Amino acid sequence: MQTVFDTAPFRAQKRLSAWQDAICEHYAIVNVQQLSDEFYCGQIREGLLGTLKYTMASGTPNMVSREPKHLSVCQNDNIFVQLVQSGKCDVEQRGQYFTDTRGRAIVFTVAEPYTLRYQQSHRSVYVEIPREELKKRTKIENLKCLGSLDLGEGTGRLFHDYCMAIYRNYESMSPAERELVGCHLIDLFVMAASRKAPEERLEVDIKEARRSAVKLYIENNFNRPALSAATIAKENGISLRYLHNLFEDTGESVSEVFWDMRVQHSRELLRSPAHVGQNITEIAYACGFNSSSHFCNLFKLKFGETPTEFRVRAAREELSN
Known part of the structure; x- marks a missing residue:
């Protein structure tokens, strides 16, 4: 994976503003506030899996806020899945509050305001899924924030382990293999989301999701x-x-x-x-x-x-x- 941003080359006093610019460029337009007295340190590594963007970001304590005024500069309507590898993150969107730790993933959308609060130094994986890709695999026309996913067992665990395997093996895969892996990762996410409680359940047809992935493969290889x-x-x-x-x-x-x-x-x-x-x-x-x-x-x-x-x-x- 490619390191697309690192605060190390910047003067200490410029690192926080440089970090905010990097978050705006690689994720979404936001405000960033430092939550510690130390000079900011952070890094972003990035890879592409077909239509998915996969990033690993690490940094010192900070708060990321996407406010209503930022929505007029909405580059996309994508869904983010955050998997914390170290530290923790408190997430707020649509009046819902979740804590992202190593056993749980948080899913949120850039189409609405949100706040991510990192009280400690942290490292997280972010899987950015285009809404159109989810529409191919779900029956929901207007997908909103999904909340949290249990990564401890079942398809949630498979989703987590697959994400980690991608990070370890990204460089050894060809572009075509990465695209296919991206399709599989979306399928796993949809299956994990479908296991939520009935009142929160994402309506999915797993068979349809798998069929869509196979059809995409055929389109690329017919x-x-x-x-x-x-x-x-x-x-x-x-x-x-x-x-x-x-x-x-x-x-x-x-x-x-x-x-x-x-x-x-x-x-x-x-x-x-x-x-x-x-x-x-x-x-x-x-x-x-x-x-x-x-x-x-x-x-x-x-x-x-x-x-x-x-x-x-x-x-x-x-x-x-």
């Missing part, structure tokens, strides 16, 4: 000729039987999903002037097909015309416009 249901199951860490079970109530098999993505993408290439120099076979191979005849048959079955007929018609329509 043009691989060797892609198969077995490959998808293996690279997503699930059994082939479970993979088929994920799609059994959708009306299409997992194989139909990636073949459909291939033929849909081929249609876009056939329509695109940028690919006019490619013949039908080249486009078929670019989309993951091993056989041009299979491609032509599937294309006609899907769209009612051959790839050549579609390309001629699309070119004529382009000229007429």
Whole structure:
């Protein structure tokens, strides 16, 4: 992971203001107040897991306040999950108060005011999850602050351990692996949140969440000729039987999903002037097909015309416009 900010190079008197600027840049627009007499010290390390941002921040006692006036400068509508590794943090949002310690995570949103009070020197992991990613996996349209998550057992413990494993192994992962790990981390968060008390329970469909993660994987890999249901199951860490079970109530098999993505993408290439120099076979191979005849048959079955007929018609329509 990359160190994106450290107070060490700054003069002692400038460190607190530099820390506030760093928090505003890497998290959200806030005010920062020092809670000790010593000169401030802090560091932020950052990594990306696809659409997720994963950071490890440490610092001396301070209070972070996101006030109503800051909401007009809202860079995003994301959800933060804070996992304290040392020290503790008192969190307040929407009139709710929580204490974040090593056995509990606090979940809050930047879309509303909040206060984070670190009474001691601290070190915490922050997982920043885009709201849109949660919407794909939940039935809640307007997700608010979720409160706390128990990290001591079950999926909460798995979520915590997965977060720590990411920190230890981040540098050894490829960008594609990090993106897949990010999808898995969201799934674990959703499962952990679904175990809350009934009156606080986050309405989730775990099967739908897992299916969304697999579909994202297919979108990123559909043009691989060797892609198969077995490959998808293996690279997503699930059994082939479970993979088929994920799609059994959708009306299409997992194989139909990636073949459909291939033929849909081929249609876009056939329509695109940028690919006019490619013949039908080249486009078929670019989309993951091993056989041009299979491609032509599937294309006609899907769209009612051959790839050549579609390309001629699309070119004529382009000229007429």
